[in-house]
Amino acid sequence: MIKINNINDMSHFGEVLTKYLTAGDLILLNGDLGAGKTTLSQFIGKSLGVKRNINSPTFNIIKSYQGTDLKLHHMDCYRLEDSAEDLGFEEYFEDDAVILIEWSQFIAEFLPNHYLSINIKTENTTERTITIDAQGEHYLRIKEDVERELSAN
Numbered sequence: 001m002i003k004i005n006n007i008n009d010m011s012h013f014g015e016v017l018t019k020y021l022t023a024g025d026l027i028l029l030n031g032d033l034g035a036g037k038t039t040l041s042q043f044i045g046k047s048l049g050v051k052r053n054i055n056s057p058t059f060n061i062i063k064s065y066q067g068t069d070l071k072l073h074h075m076d077c078y079r080l081e082d083s084a085e086d087l088g089f090e091e092y093f094e095d096d097a098v099i100l101i102e103w104s105q106f107i108a109e110f111l112p113n114h115y116l117s118i119n120i121k122t123e124n125t126t127e128r129t130i131t132i133d134a135q136g137e138h139y140l141r142i143k144e145d146v147e148r149e150l151s152a153n
Contacts (some may be wrong), residue, residue, distance in 0.1 A: 006126050020142045020145050021097035034074060048072055119131045
């Protein structure tokens with residue numbers, strides 16, 4: 001469990017996580033409304049070198065950005081709660097990009113078997129608790145590396 005006490009801690013978490021990401025990595029961002037999923041997406045994008053403002057793609061579902069070395073696909077599947085529509089997710093999952101998905105539970109049937117899940121729990125107005133779940137050996141290594149680095153600080 002990772003304790004986030006303020007926005008600077010969330011930024012630091014995003015920077016540490018990004019160091020271990022490579023092309024094709026799939027990150028699921030889970031948490032209630034206002035937990036910080038989009039904020040974390042912004043910090044990951046910034047760490048990837050994305051210059052454009054990253055905001056919630058709720059009305060577009062998917063937005064793509066170019067970072068310094070990697071592309072970033074940011075998906076917000078909140079509006080797909082009552083839809084079984086496949087919007088061509090597979091082509092994004094097969095792209096050489098980092099893929100961030102908010103509200104992934106609404107497209108669970110389209111998700112690959114391997115991914116990193118970041119679960120953000122709101123404790124109060126500024127504090128969050130993050131847990132990381134990994135599906136697949138590659139993501140287990142990322143989880144271990146991130147947790148090791150954060151516990152060393």
